[in-house]
Amino acid sequence: DRRCAGLPFPDADASQGSGLRMRGLIAQSLTTKPFHRELEPLRRALVFHEQALAACPQDAHEDRYQILVTLANALRDLYDMESQPASIERATKLYREAVQVGAKHKVAMPQDTARVQKCFADALRLRGTDADLAEARELLARSLAVRGRSQPIERVESLISLANLELARHGRGMAGALEAAREAVTEGE
Numbered sequence: 001d002r003r004c005a006g007l008p009f010p011d012a013d014a015s016q017g018s019g020l021r022m023r024g025l026i027a028q029s030l031t032t033k034p035f036h037r038e039l040e041p042l043r044r045a046l047v048f049h050e051q052a053l054a055a056c057p058q059d060a061h062e063d064r065y066q067i068l069v070t071l072a073n074a075l076r077d078l079y080d081m082e083s084q085p086a087s088i089e090r091a092t093k094l095y096r097e098a099v100q101v102g103a104k105h106k107v108a109m110p111q112d113t114a115r116v117q118k119c120f121a122d123a124l125r126l127r128g129t130d131a132d133l134a135e136a137r138e139l140l141a142r143s144l145a146v147r148g149r150s151q152p153i154e155r156v157e158s159l160i161s162l163a164n165l166e167l168a169r170h171g172r173g174m175a176g177a178l179e180a181a182r183e184a185v186t187e188g189e
């Protein structure tokens with residue numbers, strides 16, 4: 001089936017060469033993103049994401065970075081729908097690898113890195129161990145350092161993630177959690 005939610009995908013057969021095949025799989029993978037809100041199209045999209053990652057050479061740093069982030073986002077979306085721990089476990093591993101690839105090979109602009117740090121922090125919050133929550137706070141601090149007042153929408157996204165993190169970190173009831181979230185947002189500004 002070369003279709004996802006009714007959209008045709010370009011062929012990406014092996015005879016085109018591994019570079020073209022990989023780019024075709026990336027295109028298929030990215031084309032499916034708008035359909036991550038429904039379970040079956042998301043499952044089909046995950047197949048394309050996995051194929052793109054498998055076809056991507058380790059030294060194709062920019063392509064690998066993008067595929068890692070896209071696949072991690074899809075797995076986080078799947079976790080939101082099904083609450084399967086394996087999905088969020090894999091998503092956090094992929095985000096971690098993307099952050100490492102991005103930093104080591106300088107393949108991402110600071111704004112892209114800040115977005116991935118925010119997404120990674122959200123996944124860690126969902127996984128929810130004490131160590132995850134502490135790491136998520138560090139990632140959000142780095143994200144907010146880049147997402148300044150000149151990027152108000154992006155900054156608000158990171159601030160909302162920080163507020164949600166503080167809600168998850170503090171088991172002092174709703175009033176205590178809201179106060180901690182308010183303090184975190186004020187600190188982030």
